[in-house]
Amino acid sequence: MAARTRLPLLFSKNLPPFKNQKLAHTEAAVKEPTYPPIVPSLTAKSKSARGRQVEDHVKKICASPVDEKLSLITRIQRKKFVVYPQTFARNADRWYQHFTKTAYIPGLPERFALDPEKRTGVEKEESSLPAGAQTTVPGVEIDAFADIRSLVTRMILQEHWHMKKRKPFLYREQEQMVGPFLRNLVTGLTYSLAKYNPLLPLSSLDIDPQVNFYWRRGQRIIPKGHRRGRQEPTRFQIDDQPHSQIRITQQLPQFTSLEASYAAEVPEVAFAPNLMPLFRRQYDNNIFTGAKLPDPACYGHTQFHLVPDRYHRDRMARQQQSDQVEVFLRANGLASLFAWTGAQAMYQGFWNHEDVTRPFVSQAVITDGQFFSFFCYQLNTVALSVETDANNPRKNLLWGTESLRLYESVQDGAVVGLNDDVVKLLVQFLVNQP
Amino acid sequence: MIRLGNPQLRIFRPNWFLTLVRPGKEQPPDTVQFRIPMEMTKCDVKNYLEKIYNVPVGAVRTRIQFGSNKKRNHLNQKVKQPDYKVAYVQLAQGQTFTFPDIFPEKERMPTEGSMEEMQEKFMEDEKQRQKLDPRRGGVTEWFGL
Secondary structure, three states: OHHHHHHHHHHHHHHHHHHOHHHHHHHHHHOOOOOOOOOOOOOOOOHHHHHHHHHHHHHHHHHOOHHHHHHHHOOOOOOEEEEOOOOOOOOHHHHHHHHHOEEEEEEOOHHHOOOHHHHHHHHHHOOOOOOOOOOOEOOEOHHHHHHHHHHHHHHHHHHHHHOOOOOOOOOOHHHHHHHHHHHHHHHHHHHHHHHOOOOHHHOEEEEOOOEEEEEEEEEEEOOOOOOOOOEEEEEEEEEEOOOEEEEEOOOOOOOOOOHHHHHOOOOOOOOOHHHOOOOEEOOOOOOEOOOOOOOOOOEEEEEEEEOOOOOOHHHHHHOOOHHHHHHHHHHHHHHHHHHHHHHHHHHOOOOOOOOOOOOEEEEEEEEOOOEEEEEEEEEOOOOOOHHHHOOOOOOEEEEEOOOEEOOOEEEOOEEEOOOHHHHHHHHHHHHOOO | OOOOOOOOOOOOOOOOOOEEEOOOOOOOOOEEEEEEOOOOOHHHHHHHHHHHHOOOEEEEEEEEEOOOOOOEOOOOOEOOOOOEEEEEEEEOOOOOOOOOOOOOOOOOOOOOOOHHHHHHHHHHHHHHHHOOOHHHOOOOOOOOO
16 A cells, blocks of 8 residues: 555656657767777877877967967077078079079069050059159159159269269278168158158168078988988078168058969979088077067068179179079079068968968069169968978969169269169059058 | 289199099089099189180089098008098089999890800709799699699
């Protein structure tokens, strides 16, 4: 009797589970134990453990803010090849193209074309110009261009005619004669073109800045030592000191799309870099655009370079090495611009394993006082080390001109043969804006 | 020797001889490797090649190779291998140079009726006898009924 009275209570408890068959199955599934993911060990003395350490390091770098990223990437010092932008090595531009994965395109991009049809075509699109005004540079009136011409002639005369300079010391000619001229030219041009380029008043003009960049490309097998037989990445460092540079707050627009660079050709050099000749040293790994990280003007606009004093164009022509003249300038432009754009990309947080999402663009002018060469560089990829370069179709692009003469000579207080095209190109370079 | 500061020295019949060598390590195609006497300098090498052999020279780099003094003879005296200077010459005007193959492999055909021919024939017959029956298709002799 007592059991009978208790039965409804027991029965009522068990009722809900037996009504719904589904609940019984899900409860059984939840009770199964789960295991943590199976990954290689972290501290074992094995290749998979080393791989896991590298992966963890990469994830740590990806997850940290930009300044910590830079310090983690440049933390460990090892022997690296020091790449000098101004080098007298033969065929240096082919070697540098291989180190930086850059394709060279002779001539300048379409924006800087010197054809009159293209210029008139661009004029019609410019609504700010009054109808019928003929300009030599789109966006700049002809009076302003005449002003700029007179400014350039004044600078040239100032340095070479009006100022009484003693004969320059040995190998100090560029520093004494051309350096002040270029400085005055750059400051004068930026001031006069400030009203045509809204970025210039907000830009920062550095004189004698430092530009450094550190990257890894390629591998080699260590021939001797306790690490013999193992793969070692080849490290490079560029330490450059351009004469002056302009940094702006916004980025310049790209010259071509990223996909257009897939078809470009980069010369492959199968030999080790020390055959170039290139030498290895170990010191601080620096990545620097010209200003520290929190600076708002973090994107680059134009760099100006002076040619070193031992570079004598006529001496090279006498020794039948005229082709090396252009090679030297191209190598200089390539290395300097790659270092600058690479450092700009690093400042934005892109590095070897996180490739750039938008191309970084910069310009450079290399001169020895009379001859000017113009270079434009588009950085499409920073992923140059072996593991990231395996499936990377992107290439960096360098456009460059041959050296163009600015003026023939200075006689009797007047500049003879001032080349308008060169002045036009200078103005176009400085007016370039997004 | 040509040095900065020395008077201009013209040598019309130099007593120096260059030796073209095959590079031990792989060099770029425009680089030629020479062994030169110790007294020559980079300018000497450049002028030598340009004036005497009409070879357009771009750049010259030299180094001195130390000959080892470690080996000892039967009297336990140290034997010195001589030091020599090596010059790496990069050619101008885009020219290239590859060191030729001086000892190419030759097809050695033994002369008729000689010992070598009989020996070679005998070796070939032996090898033919060692091979298995081609009808078995690579299967060994002991595998079967």
